């Protein structure tokens with residue numbers, strides 16, 4: 001991992017993508033679940049040096065983020081902004097329109113990363129595979145035009161990626177999938193690595209569920225850290241782009257203070273052994 005440039009979080013490395021760009025390994029999540037806090041986002045940008053923000057049309061906060069980014073005075077070129085295409089906009093023409101609308105709501109001229117949010121297309125009379133393929137064709141065009149500097153998918157399993165491989169020209173740069181101590185889909189991580197797809201993990205705290213687990217509490221005590229810092233540091237040491245969400249300034253500060261300690265290999269193995277297959281978000285395994 002190379003150190004991220006610019007004035008971002010001290011010590012935050014960036015992971016290289018197949019297209020030569022680099023994504024900061026730690027970013028701030030936003031979502032409709034649990035609310036949105038303008039003050040927390042401004043604090044994250046101004047006081048914590050956070051430069052990577054993850055959002056989605058689905059979360060309904062793209063225009064709120066525009067306000068927070070403006071207020072923070074952080075320059076566009078110093079930010080990494082990811083947003084996602086919701087299934088109501090899948091299809092070739094809709095995708096291109098939805099991307100422009102997301103850019104407009106965010107107040108930006110380009111996206112650093114645009115993701116197909118979910119593999120299920122919900123289009124009557126067309127297979128999911130067909131819709132994903134035509135949607136991806138639009139994503140490739142958005143990438144070629146420079147409107148999206150990187151493109152990827154989210155919640156895609158190996159089967160979905162294998163189909164897309166046959167149907168597309170550009171391999172997704174990123175796959176964003178649920179990843180925390182209870183959900184460590186190693187086969188998918190390995191598959192992505194062999195294809196040069198960067199694995200990004202969401203819900204790194206298992207929506208807070210992991211923070212009360214005795215093993216995590218014990219490791220937090222051992223390292224003099226908080227349970228959230230143990231989960232985030234573990235994910236990063238496993239080479240995963242990690243995007244915890246909080247609506248509280250002090251927790252955001254805590255969640256980004258993870259570059260001044262290292263979890264020993266045997267403790268990483270203990271955390272790796274906690275996988276029990278549970279999802280705290282969506283389970284895409286039934287989507288064909």
Ligand SMILES: NC(=O)c1ccc[n+]([C@@H]2O[C@H](COP(=O)([O-])OP(=O)(O)OC[C@H]3O[C@@H](n4cnc5c(N)ncnc54)[C@H](OP(=O)(O)O)[C@@H]3O)[C@@H](O)[C@H]2O)c1
Nearest residue numbers: 029030054202203204205206207208228244245246247251
């Ligand atoms: N691609 C997808 O389909 C998908 C799906 C889900 C999520 N995501 C992305 O991943 C991001 C993170 O996921 P998530 O928000 O679902 O789960 P998460 O980051 O695992 O957990 C967030 C929860 O933990 C609490 N929390 C945060 N920091 C804490 C700390 N230091 N101590 C105690 N509690 C803490 C938050 O509450 P407070 O706000 O009260 O601090 C919130 O309830 C989302 O914001 C979104 O960007 C993507």
